[in-house]
Amino acid sequence: MNIREASEQSGLPVKTVRYYDEIKLVQPNRAENGYRDYDENEIHKLKFLSRARGLGFSLEDCRQLLSLYEDQNRSSSSVKEIAQSKIKDIEVKLEELHSMRKTLAALVDSCHGDDRPECPILEELGK
């Protein structure tokens, strides 16, 4: 699968996909003509990266997360430790998103009609 299709399937720009090859995050095989050739496994990784980056995980976080599925030499307890720590991160993010959604929903509710009422919920926003 060439880079264009990998880009479309993962939702990442072609440039970004090439960048992830360059920094050794997702390195596809090369066809005889030198073109990058992505397989299903690599598409999955790209999709994952697309998501995780959009959720505020750094590339280093992502590298760690991908390693959970790759490094056969890592001990089970280490995998467990990393995974559990990432689950914690995720739960913090979940709470923050819930809180943001609640605040925005309140904003939508409180701002009905045509004129702009006072919506002083900035305090809520930064709670």
Next chain:
Amino acid sequence: MNIREASEQSGLPVKTVRYYDEIKLVQPNRAENGYRDYDENEIHKLKFLSRARGLGFSLEDCRQLLSLYEDQNRSSSSVKEIAQSKIKDIEVKLEELHSMRKTLAALVDSCHGDDRPECPILEELGK
């Protein structure tokens, strides 16, 4: 409140807080000595920025979100529109986080004991 305390209360590095002043995201008053002087309102904004950035929202997204609480000239319907669109974004992120948590939880469950078993749930990861 000087920048150090603003940094501590918001959880953002001092450097970042200064940067947000520079790009006119959060611009505090200045004391006579030239020091930045943050009030509660600005602290709330900084806290909000700290969160929203960590959740993968761009500074432009953040600028829009902050504007919801600031721009008295904006019509109610426009506020509503932006807020609702951001709520959609949040809901997508929530789903993605739930899915990531589920996958990691499965990984933790499946990798018990001392040796590393096969954990081929990369497919799940990029679904």
Next chain:
DNA sequence: CTTGACCTTCCAGTTACTGGACACCTTATC
């Protein structure tokens, strides 16, 4: 066998910080 859409590398520019240098200000201690 050319046209157009794809691919390659390389290099420069952007966003959002981040670190360091240097100087001024402030608070605590002598």
Next chain:
DNA sequence: GATAAGGTGTCCAGTAACTGGAAGGTCAAG
């Protein structure tokens, strides 16, 4: 009041994670 520690200011350079553009090779269709 001198001094030292630490906080603050600006400015400038560097980093992370892309992003755009140029120059050139590849491929499938007509």
